[in-house]
Amino acid sequence: MEAIVIEDLTKYYGNILALDNLNLKISRGHCVGFLGPNGAGKSTTIKILCNLIRPTHGKAYVLGFDVSVEAQNALRSIGAIVEVPEFYLYLTPEEMLSYLGKLRGISSAVLKERITKVLELVRLQEWVNIKIGKFSRGMKQRLGIAQAILHDPTVLILDEPALGLDPRGMYEIREIIKNLVKEGKTIFLASHMLHEVREVCDSVALINKGKLIACNSVENLEKIFHVQQIEIETLSPANKQQAKKISRFEAAKQVSIHENKITVEFEGNETKRAEFLNFLVNNVKLQIISFRSSSKGLEEIYLRFVKEVS
Amino acid sequence: MFKKKENTDLKQIGIVMRYELLKHLRRRRLIAVLAITLIVSSLQLAVPPAFNIAYPEEPKSFAESFLSFVHLLVIICGAFFAGDAIASEFEQKTGYILFPNPVKRVVLVAGKFLAAVISVFLMVGLYYAICFLSILTIYGVTLNQLVHSFAYAFLFLLGVLGLTFLFSSLLKGSMGATLLSFFMLFMILPIMEGVLTITGNEPWYSITYSSQIITEVINPSSVRVEKIVVKDSPITVWVFHPDFLTSTVVLLTYFIATLVLTLLIIDRKEMV
Numbered sequence: 124m125e126a127i128v129i130e131d132l133t134k135y136y137g138n139i140l141a142l143d144n145l146n147l148k149i150s151r152g153h154c155v156g157f158l159g160p161n162g163a164g165k166s167t168t169i170k171i172l173c174n175l176i177r178p179t180h181g182k183a184y185v186l187g188f189d190v191s192v193e194a195q196n197a198l199r200s201i202g203a204i205v206e207v208p209e210f211y212l213y214l215t216p217e218e219m220l221s222y223l224g225k226l227r228g229i230s231s232a233v234l235k236e237r238i239t240k241v242l243e244l245v246r247l248q249e250w251v252n253i254k255i256g257k258f259s260r261g262m263k264q265r266l267g268i269a270q271a272i273l274h275d276p277t278v279l280i281l282d283e284p285a286l287g288l289d290p291r292g293m294y295e296i297r298e299i300i301k302n303l304v305k306e307g308k309t310i311f312l313a314s315h316m317l318h319e320v321r322e323v324c325d326s327v328a329l330i331n332k333g334k335l336i337a338c339n340s341v342e343n344l345e346k347i348f349h350v351q352q353i354e355i356e357t358l359s360p361a362n363k364q365q366a367k368k369i370s371r372f373e374a375a376k377q378v379s380i381h382e383n384k385i386t387v388e389f390e391g392n393e394t395k396r397a398e399f400l401n402f403l404v405n406n407v408k409l410q411i412i413s414f415r416s417s418s419k420g421l422e423e424i425y426l427r428f429v430k431e432v433s
Numbered sequence: 434m435f436k437k438k439e440n441t442d443l444k445q446i447g448i449v450m451r452y453e454l455l456k457h458l459r460r461r462r463l464i465a466v467l468a469i470t471l472i473v474s475s476l477q478l479a480v481p482p483a484f485n486i487a488y489p490e491e492p493k494s495f496a497e498s499f500l501s502f503v504h505l506l507v508i509i510c511g512a513f514f515a516g517d518a519i520a521s522e523f524e525q526k527t528g529y530i531l532f533p534n535p536v537k538r539v540v541l542v543a544g545k546f547l548a549a550v551i552s553v554f555l556m557v558g559l560y561y562a563i564c565f566l567s568i569l570t571i572y573g574v575t576l577n578q579l580v581h582s583f584a585y586a587f588l589f590l591l592g593v594l595g596l597t598f599l600f601s602s603l604l605k606g607s608m609g610a611t612l613l614s615f616f617m618l619f620m621i622l623p624i625m626e627g628v629l630t631i632t633g634n635e636p637w638y639s640i641t642y643s644s645q646i647i648t649e650v651i652n653p654s655s656v657r658v659e660k661i662v663v664k665d666s667p668i669t670v671w672v673f674h675p676d677f678l679t680s681t682v683v684l685l686t687y688f689i690a691t692l693v694l695t696l697l698i699i700d701r702k703e704m705v
Contacts, residue, residue, distance in 0.1 A: 136705070173533040175704035195535040203533045209526040213459035214452075225448045226534050228440035270530060 124187065126151045126278050126309035127172065132181035134167050134333075141167040143333035144181065149311060151277075154304045156320035156341075157313040159330035160429055165313040166206065168330070169282050172311070173203045185278055199227075202276035204284050208267030212256035216247055216266055219255060220273055227274045241269040244299060260287040268296060278309045285319060297323055317421045327421070329428050336428050345420045346390065352417040353396065355385040355403065358410035368407045372399060386417070442540050449536075449544025450551070453518070457552050462513045466556050469509065473502050474563040492572040493652045499564045500582060500648050504641070506560060507590045508618045510553040515597035516611025518545045519699060524606050528704045538699045546598060546692065553590045561586070581650045588684040589644040593618060595691030596640065602698040633660075635673040640687045642673075643680035650677065 127149040134142040142164045149155050159165050170176045171183050174194040183190045188197035210219050217238055224234040242248045245265035250258070255266065264287050271279060284300070285293040293316075300323045304310060314320050320327060321341060329337040337344065345351035361369070361380050370378050374391035389396070396416070403409045440448075457463045477499050481488055489495045519542065522528035531541065561583045568576055597614040604610040618641055626636040635658070636642045659672035 170704065175529070175532055177703065195537065198533055198535040201533060205529040205533065206526065208530055210530060211452075211456065211527060213456060218452075218455075222448070222452045223530070223534060226440065226445055226536050228438040230438065267530075 124151060125149060125184075126153075126186060127311060128182075128184040129168065129172075130182045130184075132168065132171060132183055133179050134164075134171065134176070135179045141333055142171075142178070142181075145330070145333065145335055147328055147335055147338060149309060151309050152304075152307045153326065154300070154310040154312065154324045155338075156324035156327040157311060157330065158315075158317070158320060158327055158425055163330045164333040165330060166282060167333075169203070169205055169280055169311075169313060172280055173201065173205055174198060175205065200277040201280060202271035202274065202278070203280040203282075204264075204267045204271050205280075205282050207260070207283075207286060208263055208270070210255045210258075210263060210266060213254060215252050215254055216242060216269070217251045219266070220270060223270055224273055229274060237273055237275075241273050244272070245269045246295065261289060261292055264288055265292065268299065272299075272303070276308070278311070279303060280311045282313045283315065284312070285314070285316060293319070317425060321416070321421045329425065331429055337424075341421060342392070344424050346392075351389045351391075351420045352423075353387045353389045353399070354413070354415055354417045355387065355409070355411060356413040357383050357385065358412060359383065361385060361407070361409060365407050365409060369403070372402055374399060383412075440535075442537065445536050445540045446544045446547065449541055450547045453545050453548030454551065457514055457548065463552060463555075466506075466510055466513055466552075467559070470506065470556050470560050470563075473506070474560060474567075477502070478567055488571055492568045492574055492576055493578070495571065496564060496568060496576055496579065496582075497648050497651045499567065500561075500586075500651065503557060503560065503582075503586050503647050504589070504644055505619070506557060507553060507586065507593050507644075508615060510556050510590070511549075511593040511597040511618070512611045512615040514549040514552045515546075515594050516601060516614060517607030518549060518598060519601040519695070520604055520607040520610045523702070523704065532704055539696050542598070542602075542692075542696055542699055546594065549594050549598075550591065553594065554587065557583075557586050557590060576651070578651045582647050585644075585647045585650060585681070585684070588681060588688070589640070589647060592640050592644075592684045592687035592691070595688045595695070598695045599691040599698075602695045602702065630671050630673060633669070633671050637673075637675065637679055638683060640684065643675055643683040645675050646677055646680045649674060653677075 125148050127147070129145055129147040132142050132145040145164065145168060157165050157168070167176070171178050172185060172190055174190050174197070177191055185197040186200050190197045214222070220238045220241070221234060224237065229237065239248070242251055245268050247262065247265055247269065250262065255263065258266070264284070268284055271281065285296045288296060297319055300310060300312070304323065312320065312324060324341065326338065326340040327344065328335060360382050366378060366380055369375055369385065369387065374389055374395050375387045376390055377388040379386045389399070400414050403411060489498065522531060561579060565575070565579055568574065596618070597610070600614045601607070601610040604613065622639050622641040626639050626642045629636040654674040657674050657676060661670040661672065663670065
């Protein structure tokens with residue numbers, strides 16, 4: 124069963140076309156990144172899925188429930204962050220979460236446990252009794268994550284969840300999302316942070332001017348566009364001979380060396396990457412400190428797509 | 434995964450109402466209106482003796498004079514407790530947190546409306562209690578008409594809150610909704626009534642005109658319309674006394690119509 128199904132979704136704001144017959148399917152248990160430039164229609168799609176606005180035409184289903192018709196049933200399984208979350212400033216995080224939890228029918232005993240757990244998870248446990256009015260933007264963002272996962276939803280719709288967070292906060296949010304994916308949750312993640320998407324999502328949906336322009340796994344997209352990049356850090360700079368050897372490796376399409384850093388445009392799957400690492404250590408005799416796929420591949424795809432459509 | 438109970442609409446209304454009441458408490462609006470109520474009551478009781486002016490001879494006249502503030506009290510309370518009830522969810526963007534919950538918007542409006550009704554009811558009830566005790570202390574009697582007056586005041590507060598909720602659902606800003614409802618009820622409608630009265634037309638359909646039954650019931654006039662012709666002048670002064678049944682229906686109509694309109698608007702309103 125699909126977790127999210129979007130069929131011919133169209134939305135006009137007056138004369139402005141925000142979504143143009145958007146079609147998208149997200150299977151259960153998958154984490155899909157939703158990418159696109161500002162004004163591409165990401166927030167509009169998310170708002171329709173959360174029943175905040177109605178489509179002009181088309182349907183959106185969450186776990187089989189039409190969001191516009193059976194909103195309560197659809198929203199029961201959704202946890203969401205839409206735009207920058209704003210809360211009632213006169214409440215404390217505990218009161219705020221308690222309000223939302225009670226509205227969702229969570230019993231008092233379970234709710235207390237859940238509030239403690241989610242506030243710990245987003246590292247707000249020490250602020251539990253402080254009024255939200257005193258919170259910074261980053262703290263409100265953390266609370267936004269807490270309220271989204273409070274009721275243990277099956278589907279998470281997250282609009283820029285790491286916005287306004289410091290690097291540590293971003294890392295923690297990524298870890299939370301990764302754990303949610305492991306738990307089998309379906310995640311629909313709109314973000315401009317491509318490395319974040321690269322790290323947590325198994326596939327991406329690219330949208331521009333309200334139209335879906337690509338939807339595939341990150342790996343497939345990189346394969347199609349030959350833009351997978353591998354960044355290698357070495358103990359000492361590679362010499363000319365070593366550089367030549369690297370270039371001879373079949374899957375390495377382009378090699379650039381800058382001091383201790385080697386960037387390789389790579390074409391191949393995980394096995395090929397493992398082979399390449401083995402080759403670098405045993406044949407090229409490089410002393411490798413780090414070896415990782417870079418998000419620049421996704422960035423390249425994103426830029427190409429947006430450019431092509433424009 | 435843990436179990437979640439299916440919440441009934443009624444239970445959700447109760448939850449929304451409780452947190453809305455907490456809002457009024459935390460934002461000190463209840464305290465502010467309570468202070469206004471107590472200050473006005475104290476002035477009504479303290480000013481005449483302070484200037485050696487005797488209280489009216491009749492307890493009914495005292496009650497009429499004391500309760501003339503109820504109209505304004507209800508309008509102030511309406512602006513305080515209902516002006517931002519809906520508009521703020523859109524303006525402050527708290528709706529992005531509240532609306533993606535499995536709660537009907539009708540339920541949210543009902544909970545907020547009930548919280549506003551309770552808050553205004555408490556303040557108006559306190560004012561009537563002070564009036565009742567003052568009459569008992571000063572005149573040694575109780576007035577049954579106070580109960581009727583209180584019932585009419587309750588109808589008026591429902592109408593005022595309905596109207597304020599309607600403005601709150603129509604406008605984007607809380608301040609705009611609050612000011613519009615306040616000026617509409619305190620200035621615009623009374624001015625319109627004045628103009629209509631001068632021309633000899635009874636503004637029976639106006640909520641503020643109908644609210645006059647709050648004081649009218651204390652000492653009802655024997656005539657509905659008084660026509661006073663000023664001697665040697667072309668001016669004719671008209672005085673209308675609102676009919677109780679008509680005014681009751683008008684107040685109820687304002688309450689029901691505005692609330693239904695609010696529900697229709699809020700159900701369609703988009704959180705863009």
